[in-house]
Amino acid sequence: MTGLRILFGLALRRDRVMLPAWVLGLGAAVLVTSTSYADLYKDPASRREVVTTLGETPATLALYGRIYADSVGGLVGWRLGGIALALAGLMTILLVTRHTRADEETGRAELLGATVVDRRAPLAAALLVATTASLALGVVVTLAVLAAGGGDATASALVDGATLASAATSGGTTLADTAALAAATTGGTALTDTAALASAATTGGTVFADGATLVFAPAASAGTGIDLAGALALGATFAAVGLAFAGVAAVTAQVTDSSRSANGLAVGVLGAAFAIRALGDAGPHWLSWLSPIGWGQQVRALAENRWPVLLLPLALAAILTVVATVLHARRDLGAGLFPPRPGPPRGALATPLQLAFRLQRGALVGWAAGFAILGAAFGSIAQDIGDVIGDSTDVKHALQTLGGQQDLVDAYLSATFGILALIAAAYAIQAVLRLRGEETSGRAEPILATATSRTRWALSHASIAFAGVALLLAAAGLAAGLGHAAQTGDANEIPRLTAAALTQAPAAWVLAALALALFGAIPKGTAAAWGALALALALVELGPLADLPQTLIDVSPFAHSPQLPGGELGAGPILNATLAAGLAAAGLYGLRRRDLTSS
Amino acid sequence: MFRTVSAIAISGLVKTFGASRALDGLELEVAEGEVHGFLGPNGAGKSTTIRVLLGLLRADAGSVSLLGGDPWGEATALHRRLAYVPGDVTLWPNLSGGEVIDLLGRLRGGLDEERRAALLERFELDPAKKGRAYSKGNRQKVALVAAFASDVELLILDEPTSGLDPLMEEVFRACVAEERARGRTVLLSSHILSEVEALCDRVTIIRAGRTVESGSLAELRHLTRITIEAETTAGPVHEQVEPGELPATLQRLAHAGVTNLVAHPPTLEELFLRHYGAAPEEAGRSE
Structure with missing residues (x-):
């Protein structure tokens, strides 16, 4: 295909940061x-406990799926089979859209299309990039699982490699706590998955160990259930699910007429797919077979390694690629499958705030719906938490450290709200940085x-970010x-938990205000706001477990959020709100004094 | 009270971006009520000057006065009295053209409904289309309708006709002529010379961040040569001469057996070429 090689090279060059960040993250x-x-569940009794509790609770079944082996490998495969697989799908969706519909939208595709390239080359190059990323992810996952299964020496070397160095000295307990927490509560789910997201979104290896410097330990230690075949099966599962969703994105990029809606539809x-398999795992199991993520779980990597099941996502990827190619051949460059709908000939927008709200409305509604669903899920299983955790004192301890509470349910809810505040901060940062995009x-x-001052314009988007945080929480x-x-x-x-969630807002405001300060003072460095979020996440969520010094933990605004419900309100929210106001003022001051970047 | 006669007065304007000096002592004077052409090749600093005038960029040195005020310090108040059309209009993909026109009009402090309707008609613009569906020319029309329909003293137009077809350019010229008739000041940045020649009272030509020529078209022509196009028995003659050389030239042509003769003042095209069309080494020497 003429031009494919050049376009593929161009795509890899454009993705030289994003792609490694995703894969390594x-x-x-x-x-x-x-x-x-591997460290936590060395003891068969502890594994059986997981199987009989988490493996039989509808809420955890829905989140992670079913457990197919009570070896360490079986638990690892189970734990990675749900949300981590979905993230692999998210990676390829974003990659494919970026190199297809987004290029058409900006006109770059037109520029390239007028040169000597095959009409289908851009789509093929995008799929090739997604394939490359999927395969690389498969290899990295395989290596990571093998390294983890390689025994204690490898494990502690890896811990040293991570920024959790201090944790290593106190033996396995800190990590054990983290893992137990992650396993025992859905709050923990959000924790590790947020971590995965955050690290993927930034430089990948900063928070955790540098994936590139893995100590490769091929020895399949007896009893862990982690062997080469299983690790390869898990890696192949990630690659296959990634490919299936690359196919999905290739089709949605043909159907819609903007990258935003192409991504939206594919996501x-x-x-x-995630919801269908969640229902299937918690209820009628045949439903799982309707979902590409469910297929990935049905490979049962590290348990039964049912290789033939991999054919399902691969076949889907092939079929969707053909569908996308056919659709692509039938439409014009830049057009979607359906003609665009006209808008109103007259406008009602009259102020910068109304404009900003109009531009951010869709995203805010989506985020709010997501938060409501998460809140409902966490809230409705809160009461089960005590039963789920059973007699595991380690988990109780970890949860109480994180939530700072004796009452287990309150501690769980408080930890959950703290994590939701971190996710809300991610929303707020992207909402504030919309300003930079507009600029x-x-x-x-x-x-x-027009007669709009810079301050008023900046506040229009910023106030949506600030109010949005409150709305989400x-x-x-x-x-x-x-x-x-x-x-x-x-x-x-109802009022108790609503109020408790809202007390977390000021900490998220601090990060939103930091993004605004960066935008005003160092506009080229706005990405640092994401770095700050990753740091806050690492400090607050891992800090108490890793016995980091309190002064270091206190750097994060989230460390000053009250542990509600159950705890004291304290002065934290006021301090955070004041800090946020100061940062916002600094940002507005900087914005008034600097040159505007022009296109 | 002292009355400002200059809508725009720029003197010694310097603007640097890192190591590069985008504006290097630029001069620009636009009188109230005139249509002023602002000419220069790509990268000469036209858009940078306009962004300084709009208070989007801060001047490093020199004095800038816009409608009697300081464009950096009093941007918001001054912007009530002007309308701006950028050279490359980017619209929000999911807002319709009509929504953008109304928004910009309201943000400027009001829109003349009758003019809005008339302009949509004249520019043949469908206001119900979404931003992403407009062609470049149509995006330009959205900004033009919003600017011409607002009640302001000064119009700042940065290469406003890029992407317009010739028919729409005619409509644009008619609109500018109407604005002049209503006593408004227009700063028209362009490199379409026929447009400037047809519309502008005075012209400023800039190059590499400096003003190289400024004045009315008549003044500029006075400074320059006369173009002679003639047919003689010895063949065609095409040359440019200083006014003082004219008698000698005519004698020479008479001797050569002239059969046809056209003498005209230089077009702006020729003025422009004198400054920018010169061979690189010649241009280098003139610096």
Whole structure:
């Protein structure tokens, strides 16, 4: 295919940071999970306990799926089979859209299409990049699992390699706690998965061990159930699921007419696939067979290694590639499958704030719905937490350290809200940085050439970010309250949990305000806001478990959030709100004094 | 009270971006009520000057006055009195053209409904289309309609006709002529010379961040040579002469047996070429 090689090279060059960050970030998350599992569940009795508790609770079944072997490998495969697989799908979706619909939208495809390249070459190059990423992820996952299964020496070397160096000295307990927590609570799920996301979003290897410097230990230690075949099966599962969703994105890129909606539709399919397998694992099992993520789990890597099942995602990828190619051949460059709908000939927008709200409305609604669903899920299983954890004192201890509470359910909810606040901060950062996008795209210029001051323009997007954080947390708190109240029959839980969730908002505001300060003062360095989020995440979530010095932990605004419900309100929220106001003011001051970047 | 006669007065303007000096002592004077052409090749600093005038960039040195005020310090107040059309209009992909026109109009402090409707008609623009569906020319029209329909003293137009077809260019020229008739000031940055020649009272030509020529078209022509196009028995003649050389030239042509003769003042095209069309080494020497 003429031009394919050049386009593939161009795509790899454009993705030289993003692609390794995804692969190594996901690899690092896999490594941390499997390392800590290998350490935590050495004892067969502890594994059986997991199987009989988590393996039979509908909530955890829905989140992770079913457990197919009670070896360490079996648990690792189980734990990585749900959300981590979904993240592999997310990676290829974003990659494919970026090199297909996004290029058409910006006109880059037109520029390239006028040169000597085959009409199908851009789509083929995008799929080739996604294939490369999927295979690389498969290799990294295989290596990470093997390294984790290689025994204690490897495991502790890896821990040293991570920034959790201090944890290594105190033996396996800190990691054990982390892992137990992750296994025992859905709050922990969000924790590790947020970590995976955050590290994937930044430089990949910063928080955890550097995936590239893995100590490769091929020895399959007896009893762990981690062997080469199993590790390869898990790696192949990640690659195959990644490929299947690359196919999904290749089709949605043909159907829609913007990269935003192409991504949205494909991520919707991903979410549906996850939800279908969640229902299948918790209820009628045949449903799992309708979902590409379910297929990945049915490979049962590190347990039964059912290789033929891999043919299902691969066949789907092949079929979707053909569908995408056919659709692509039938449409014009830049057009979607359906003609664009006209908009209103008259506008109602009259202020910068109305414009900002209009631009951010869709994203905010999506995030709020996600928070409500998470809140409802966490809230409705809160009451089960005590039963799930059973007699595991390690887990109780870890959870109480994180939540700072004696009352286990409150501790769980408080930890959950803390994690939701971190995710809300991610929302707020991207909402604030919309300002930078408007600036560099040239769309800010006509607005600022009207009687709109820079301060007013910046505040329009920033205030949506700040109010959005409160809205997301209120949605999660309200939904958690409803879910918890349905379990306990106590309607007072609704206002109690809504208020508790809202007290977490000021910490997220600090990061939003930091993004605004960077935008105002160092516009080229706005990505540092994401780095700060990753750091805050590492400090608050891993700090108490890893016995880091309190002064270091206190750097994070999230360390000053009250541990509610159950704890004291304290001055933390006020301090955080004040800090946020100061950072925001600094950002606005900087913005008034600097040149605007023009397109 | 002292009355400002200059809508725009720039003197000694310097703007650097890192090591590169985008504006290097630029001068620009635009009188109230005139249509002023702002000419220069790509990268000469036209858009940078306009961004300084809009308070989007801060001047490093020199004085800049816009409608009697400081464009950096009083940007918001001054922007009430002007409308701006960028050279490359980017729209929000999911907002319709009509929504953007109304938004920009309201943000400027009001829109003339009748003019809005008339302009949509004249520019043949469908306001119901979404931003992502517009061609470059249509995006340009959205910004033009929003600017011409607002009630302002000054229009700053940065290569506003890029992407417009010739028919729409005619509509644009008519609109600018109407603005002039209503006493508004227009700063028209362009490198379409016929457009500037047809529309502008005075012209400033810049190059590499410096003003190289400024004045009315008549003044500029006065400074320059006369173009002679003639047919003689010895063959065609095409040359440019200083006004003082004219008698000698005519004698020479008469001797050569002239059969046809056209003498005209230089077009702006020729003025422009004198400054930018020169061979590189010649241009280098003039610096």
